Amino acid sequence: MAFRTKNLFEKTTKLVRSYSSDKIYTHMSLTLNEQTGIATLELAKPPVNSMSFGFLSQLAAAVQQSEADKYKGLIITSRSSGVFSAGLDLKELHHPDSDRILNYLRRLQDVWFQLYDCSTPTAAVINGHSIAGGCLLALSCEYRVMVNSFKIGMNEALVGVPVSPMFIACMQSVIGQWEAEKALLVGRLFTSEEALGVGLVDEVVGGKSEGVCKAEGYLAGFREVSARARGLSKRYLRQEVVRDLVRRREEDVKKLVEIISSRGVQDSLGEHLERMKNKK
Numbered sequence: 095m096a097f098r099t100k101n102l103f104e105k106t107t108k109l110v111r112s113y114s115s116d117k118i119y120t121h122m123s124l125t126l127n128e129q130t131g132i133a134t135l136e137l138a139k140p141p142v143n144s145m146s147f148g149f150l151s152q153l154a155a156a157v158q159q160s161e162a163d164k165y166k167g168l169i170i171t172s173r174s175s176g177v178f179s180a181g182l183d184l185k186e187l188h189h190p191d192s193d194r195i196l197n198y199l200r201r202l203q204d205v206w207f208q209l210y211d212c213s214t215p216t217a218a219v220i221n222g223h224s225i226a227g228g229c230l231l232a233l234s235c236e237y238r239v240m241v242n243s244f245k246i247g248m249n250e251a252l253v254g255v256p257v258s259p260m261f262i263a264c265m266q267s268v269i270g271q272w273e274a275e276k277a278l279l280v281g282r283l284f285t286s287e288e289a290l291g292v293g294l295v296d297e298v299v300g301g302k303s304e305g306v307c308k309a310e311g312y313l314a315g316f317r318e319v320s321a322r323a324r325g326l327s328k329r330y331l332r333q334e335v336v337r338d339l340v341r342r343r344e345e346d347v348k349k350l351v352e353i354i355s356s357r358g359v360q361d362s363l364g365e366h367l368e369r370m371k372n373k374k
């Protein structure tokens with residue numbers, strides 16, 4: 095089979111520069127299978143694929159690349175065998191500089207809009223723990239297959255930060271209002287089997303390669319379907335959620351900055367970071 099690893103930086107220099115001056119595509123790789131037209135985006139920011147400013151920029155560029163090059167599908171997975179993503183980089187949220195946190199959250203919104211609203215068929219192979227922002231990333235895809243023995247969910251309630259509107263919207267759209275409420279208000283992390291039971295993921299498998307096969311199977315299901323009609327239908331199906339969040343995005347981001355910067359939330363974040371340090 096012919097595989098080609100794309101040097102994303104070359105092809106998206108203009109785009110990337112307009113997003114960030116960070117060195118780009120160091121935190122993930124995008125590999126196109128030229129036979130199937132399906133690309134795999136492998137997250138590779140050790141140790142836990144935490145979503146720093148730079149990570150989000152690269153993710154945005156990769157999603158844009160998949161649209162621009164009209165990939166037949168995009169599979170998002172992790173190079174780590176234990177963590178899909180630990181979510182937002184807690185260091186970005188703890189004692190933030192006011193301009194940086196504003197830009198950081200705006201970038202998070204941008205990436206989410208791009209991925210959630212992209213016409214490219216998307217699938218997540220969740221081959222490790224997938225927490226908060228990591229769960230958002232998986233839920234923004236159309237199809238999720240999860241390797242067993244890991245945890246997935248949005249733990250904000252346990253971290254002491256509010257669940258932001260786009261996280262809520264995504265969770266609601268996948269598992270419904272009541273299940274979302276029950277999970278989000280206590281920061282529940284689901285095992286792979288529990289996630290399957292509640293519809294948070296579509297399949298549970300024994301390993302990553304099996305997961306990739308399942309994801310390819312899902313994406314191959316669109317081979318006979320008009321890409322244009324499919325892309326438009328997806329947008330129509332998701333437009334209500336997107337429209338509402340686009341309309342209020344600036345209001346949401348400013349409110350979140352205010353909340354995150356508050357003394358109580360900063361104290362909770364500090365305690366959470368301390369707990370993680372001490373667990374060793």
Ligand SMILES: CCCC/C=C/CC(=O)SCCNC(=O)CCNC(=O)[C@H](O)C(C)(C)COP(=O)(O)OP(=O)(O)OC[C@H]1O[C@@H](n2cnc3c(N)ncnc32)[C@H](O)[C@@H]1OP(=O)(O)O
Nearest residue numbers: 141142144180181182183184185223225226227255258370
């Ligand atoms: C819209 C804005 C509103 C706020 C929204 C926030 C949403 C979020 O996404 S907040 C982030 C929530 N995520 C977490 O709480 C995840 C915490 N991490 C874990 O539970 C575990 O690390 C893990 C289950 C993902 C993996 O466990 P494992 O035993 O393999 O690794 P660790 O030893 O715990 O971690 C290794 C290393 O990584 C650091 N780290 C872990 N998570 C994060 C993170 N989210 N951001 C930054 N750094 C993280 C951890 O401290 C360790 O660092 P050291 O090796 O230096 O001690």
